[in-house]
Amino acid sequence: MCSTADAPTPSSGLQSFLRLWRVAGPCRGRLVRGIVFRFLQSMALGASTMVVIWVLTGLADGRDMTAAWAWQATGIMALSLVAQMAFSFLSVRDTWTASYEAAGTLRLFLLDHLRRLPMGFHLSARRGDTLTVLTSDMQTVEMFLSDTLPRLAQALGLPVSLFVFLCFRDLTVALLSVVSLAVAVPFFVWSSRRLAALSVRRQDSQADAGARMIEFVRGMPVIRAFNGLDRAGRTFREALDRFHDISVSMVRALTVPLAGFASLVMAGVPLVIAGSATLFLSGSMDTGTLLSVLVLLLTMYAPILGLVAVMELTRLADASLARMDRIVQSPPMAEAAQPAEPQGFGVSFDRVSFAYEPQNPVLRDVSFEAPERAMIAVVGPSGSGKSTLLNLVSRFWDVDAGAVRIGGVDVRDLAPERLAGLMTVVFQDVYLFRGTIFDNIALGRPGATMEQVREAARAAQALDFIMALPEGFSTPVGEGGATLSGGERQRISIARALLKDAPVVLMDEATAAIDAINECALQEALAALVRDRTLIVVAHKLSTIRAADRILVLDAGRIVEEGTHDGLLAREGLYARLWHRRVSAEGWTIGDASS
Incomplete structure (x- = not known):
């Protein structure tokens, strides 16, 4: 897989084309075959x-039809008809297969890179923006490989064959036919370069609209609870309006360059007619050749005008690639x-300091x-740095200063897979897939048996409510665990962590949604858990x-006390x-009990 980080924003049309071509990577051979077949x-x-x-x-020259x-x-x-059908099939087979494989490789490359990025990137980036890169932007690049490149070959194949035919009939007329193209192509490249930033803005606006839509749908319970449908809908409409406005601006910006390009290309028609008429009247061209030129002229130029759409699709695809570059x-x-x-x-902190923003240290x-x-x-007040x-x-x-060590080794010196294998985390915000x-419990240990999953659920005090469900362990949880309560999701998460059986266990507010009865049982489970592990x-x-x-x-980011419960x-x-x-x-009541 070739790197897509060659440039942060699109530049010239040719550079855009080359950058997108490199995306095909090892699939380029098959893609070339498909393009040749379309040609x-x-x-x-x-x-x-x-x-x-x-x-x-022949008829114009007086030949009798036999x-x-x-x-x-x-x-x-x-x-000719059979060849067109055969070459079309072969082209679609090769270009579509190659584009799907190339896009799949690119998706895996991006997902692998996302996996290795620090959490700061994922928290600062909007979920909808990353999702748009992996979906609509990727589809734009995929369509470039599967459809735009073959259309480029198709737009050139007919004019090239007709140009070769004209060269055999009359070289002067053939050369006249390409004069307008020699002027039109540089003009189009110059005008296309001016649209580069506009293409990226359009894709960004589309991503923003997608992010707003995701936010609107996922936040529907909160929106309805606070009667915010109008306000949320207005925010979504504003994002759509921005996308609409930039799209319209792009169309307007394209109008003059595209009209100019088309005019320059089609200027070849009167030029060739004038040249052919001059040669015919001077006796340098016969009637058959003049007839050939007149019939072929529009047929030759019409496909070239289709290159306008091809090059603009290239520009949009390159804008999508530029957005991928940000990742x-x-x-x-x-x-x-x-x-x-x-x-x-064992885990140790050695003079660790850290800040999400340089001016606001969280740990000191x-x-x-x-x-x-x-x-x-x-323990500590909210915002004191516990979860951090x-x-x-x-x-x-990564820490800003000092070191965090496991088994005497700085976590930065551990292989990522080794570090992940050493620990399991029960998050404060539980997410179920x-x-x-x-499936969600077994995520802690791929290949786990039903008995192992049951034991983990029992230790997390989750077995009773699971078995009370209509389908037991086969009950679907919905996206994010939407069909379960907060306490049930939390116990599933704890069971998943227990099943992993890692030597270091980190629990962030793991019992926040556990009722008092199950809390006692869970404390016993934690006491058993700590016998063979380091538990924070x-x-x-x-x-x-x-x-x-x-x-x-x-x-305030510092350890102000430490000791046992009784000692503190x-x-x-x-x-x-x-x-x-x-x-x-624990003794609070709503209102005054004596009133």
Whole structure:
């Protein structure tokens, strides 16, 4: 697969064409065959046209129509038709197959690159924009390979064959026929270059409209709950209006260049007629040749005008490729040239500082040890950096200063696959994939048996509600787990993490949606889990982590306290205040009970 990062934006039409041609990669050989077949199809059409000329000029020269001559003309016309059908089939077979394979390779290349990009890219990029690159932009490039390139060959095949025919009839007239093309092509290249930025803006507007549509559909429950249908619909319409306006602007910008190109091309018609008439009147051209020129003239120029549409499709495809470049040119997270192997699975932070934005640090000089077979809990007010701490262990981001180590090895020196295999994460925002409950739990260990999945579900306190469902483990969960409650999705996520059986387990608010009855059972499961693993738990529900070996208290990105539950309560510090708030909150009621 060739790189698509040659240039961030489209430039000249020729450069656009070459960049798109390189996308075909190893499929270029098959694509060339398909283009050649389409060229031959067009030339076969030219052969039938030349048969007509042959008959007309023969009759004009006074030749008598004979049966043999009629059969010859008919046979050639029949062969021309068969050749057109055969070459069309061969062209479609090769170009479409090659375009699908090339587009599939490009999609896999982009998905692999997206997989290696830091989480910052995915959070800053709109989901709809990336989706548009992988769908409509990819389809535009695919159509360029499967349809636009063959149309280019088809537009040239007939004029080339007719030009060769004219060269044999009269070289002077043949040369006159290409004078207008010699002037029109540079004009078109110059005008096309001016439309490059407009093409990218059009594709960006289309992506923005797509993003708004996704946001409108996915946010429908919130929109309806807050009576925001009119406001959300207006935002979507505004995005569509911007797409409409830029499309209209593009059409208007194309009008003058395209009309100028067409006028210059068709200027060849009066030029050739004038030249042919001069030669005929001077006696340098016979009647048959003059008749040939008059019949062929419009047939020769009409397909060339079709190149306008071909070149503009090339421009749109190159604009799509430029948008893909934005993904390709985003640097992936650095990988160690010689990955190290951890010695154990203890986790340590060594003077770690990190900020999503340089002026707003989230963690400041954080250091701690999470030994093997220990449960470390992280608590603190909202925004204190708890989830960020887990993200750095997972290497969703890289630290700005200091180091995060697993088994004594900096996570940046571990191979990505090795790091992923060392840990499992239970996220605060649970996402389940389209499929069954079994599929989503088994994601933690591909090839897991039903019994292994059942045991993981039992340990996560999910087995009872799963078996109560009509189809049990075969129950579809819908996109994102829409058919399950928040607590059920969370327990499925915990079961998935338990099944993976990784030595390092990170849990981010994993019990937030667990009821009090199941919370006790889950605490027992966590206690059993920590016997063979390193467990780091972020929790707002402090009751969940009372039995933690050590509790870290974060505030404003710093560790302000650490110790056991009882020890931290005795200090009467931030942890004690958080605990007392939690205890008093359990007794809250709505309204005054005495009134």
